[in-house]
Amino acid sequence: MRADHQKLYAALVLQLLLDGNPELCKTVSLTGNEFVHLLKQNLVLLRVAKRLESMGLKPSGLFADAVEEERQRIQAEFALIHKLSQLCLDRGIEHIFAKAFKHYPDMGHEIDLFVLSRSTRVDAQLIKALNASPRKPNLCNRIAGTVNYRVPACESLLEIHHGRLGNLGEHRSFLGTLIKNGKRVEIEGLQFQVPSPEDQLILQVLQRVYGCRYLRLSDIAHAISSIRRDALDWDYILENATLLGQAMPKAIWSSTGRKLLALSKTILGMNSESLFVNLTL
Numbered sequence: 001m002r003a004d005h006q007k008l009y010a011a012l013v014l015q016l017l018l019d020g021n022p023e024l025c026k027t028v029s030l031t032g033n034e035f036v037h038l039l040k041q042n043l044v045l046l047r048v049a050k051r052l053e054s055m056g057l058k059p060s061g062l063f064a065d066a067v068e069e070e071r072q073r074i075q076a077e078f079a080l081i082h083k084l085s086q087l088c089l090d091r092g093i094e095h096i097f098a099k100a101f102k103h104y105p106d107m108g109h110e111i112d113l114f115v116l117s118r119s120t121r122v123d124a125q126l127i128k129a130l131n132a133s134p135r136k137p138n139l140c141n142r143i144a145g146t147v148n149y150r151v152p153a154c155e156s157l158l159e160i161h162h163g164r165l166g167n168l169g170e171h172r173s174f175l176g177t178l179i180k181n182g183k184r185v186e187i188e189g190l191q192f193q194v195p196s197p198e199d200q201l202i203l204q205v206l207q208r209v210y211g212c213r214y215l216r217l218s219d220i221a222h223a224i225s226s227i228r229r230d231a232l233d234w235d236y237i238l239e240n241a242t243l244l245g246q247a248m249p250k251a252i253w254s255s256t257g258r259k260l261l262a263l264s265k266t267i268l269g270m271n272s273e274s275l276f277v278n279l280t281l
Contacts, residue, residue: 042217118163197230
């Protein structure tokens with residue numbers, strides 16, 4: 001995809017998700033391969049389709065096919081997450097779905113289940129009921145305390161994190177904090193355990209800024225929406241960003257919390273078009 005097309009589509013997506021501004025819809029094709037690929041890659045396909053439908057622009061052709069395919073994939077993923085949630089509750093397994101619903105109704109292609117126990121023996125209580133098969137672990141899995149499973153009738157990979165967070169499992173105490181501060185939310189009439197808005201923002205920085213080469217539009221939209229919508233406790237964010245930074249290279253993590261706070265003030269005073277210009281400079 002040409003860089004100028006990519007920027008135009010990205011600006012359109014942010015306008016639709018954040019401001020509901022339809023102006024750019026008049027200047028770009030909404031049915032081409034490039035646009036559909038960008039939406040899928042950035043985990044925003046279903047939300048953009050819903051927004052366009054509300055404007056009287058019902059998806060057709062390739063776009064409509066992609067939306068239906070994605071809905072079916074996410075239905076299977078949602079059903080598996082619900083089953084996992086019930087299994088954990090029934091067996092007294094302390095857990096949280098730290099990333100699963102951040103972009104709902106869009107969802108990623110992995111199901112990340114975080115359990116407080118550092119022992120992989122808890123998996124046996126879940127895997128038998130799911131008829132899941134483990135994938136051979138690599139060195140990173142062993143260090144980070146993760147195990148991957150394939151579950152029948154679900155395209156998405158299940159990854160169970162045991163007692164820690166981070167690419168190499170470097171954040172051992174923060175998972176306990178996530179679970180302690182977590183809240184029950186209702187999605188499609190069902191209850192799930194998810195992080196607080198403050199912890200979700202910290203987690204996003206840990207996983208999508210530090211040690212990651214790119215940001216998806218869904219991550220940008222989530223951060224902006226949370227800063228605009230939620231009354232965030234910035235003292236808590238700053239304190240925990242400082243503590244978590246002790247496990248990271250200082251040059252990378254130093255003052256990240258304060259940078260987030262400064263960015264939040266910028267976000268609150270700008271529309272999505274101005275934000276996109278500033279984020280891409």
